[in-house]
Amino acid sequence: AQSVTQLDSHVSVSEGTPVLLRCNYSSSYSPSLFWYVQHPNKGLQLLLKYTSAATLVKGINGFEAEFKKSETSFHLTKPSAHMSDAAEYFCVVSDYGGSYIPTFGRGTSLIVHP
């Protein structure tokens, strides 16, 4: 069985300060992990994904995430927030549980203040 927990429903930062969006997962197999971003009134877009290669994954727009098996975490970070980063972010886990159907977290809303 697989599950994912996004630890914060909302994160508020000032422009130019670091971003940390937290995600913990549970998986019975070797999981793949994803972060997707959703801007207002848009569909979801892949930011980055981990698929058992390098544990530090770099994505688009300066985001990166580190897979930590011992902590079952896959937190998303960015050194310096930009106003355009304001969006909803989803952490997703996928492993073989009879089928490869991904499980989405409930989302974290990132608010960026000028």
Place this chain on the structure above:
Amino acid sequence: DAGITQSPRHKVTETGTPVTLRCHQTENHRYMYWYRQDPGHGLRLIHYSYGVKDTDKGEVSDGYSVSRSKTEDFLLTLESATSSQTSVYFCAIGTSGDSTDTQYFGPGTRLTVL
């Protein structure tokens, strides 16, 4: 833009009426998915398809049916719409259907059931 369109983009209907949402892809990918997005729930899988005429249920399939008669089209039908089906519906496509598969999302359909 992964060549995915959804129609209609917005629809208001009344309780008890049938509704069909269409997802169309130009990528010729085998895997297609229907999700609903509700505040506080993230994305939840309704049904998915792994080929023409091959479909299976997801987490929240009650009250929904699907059909896929062509690779490029995946239809979601609400046989008798209820107010609890007011939601934003997203279609997604996948290339491999395995745990590493990136999903590409359509722009969404906002459905309101009065």
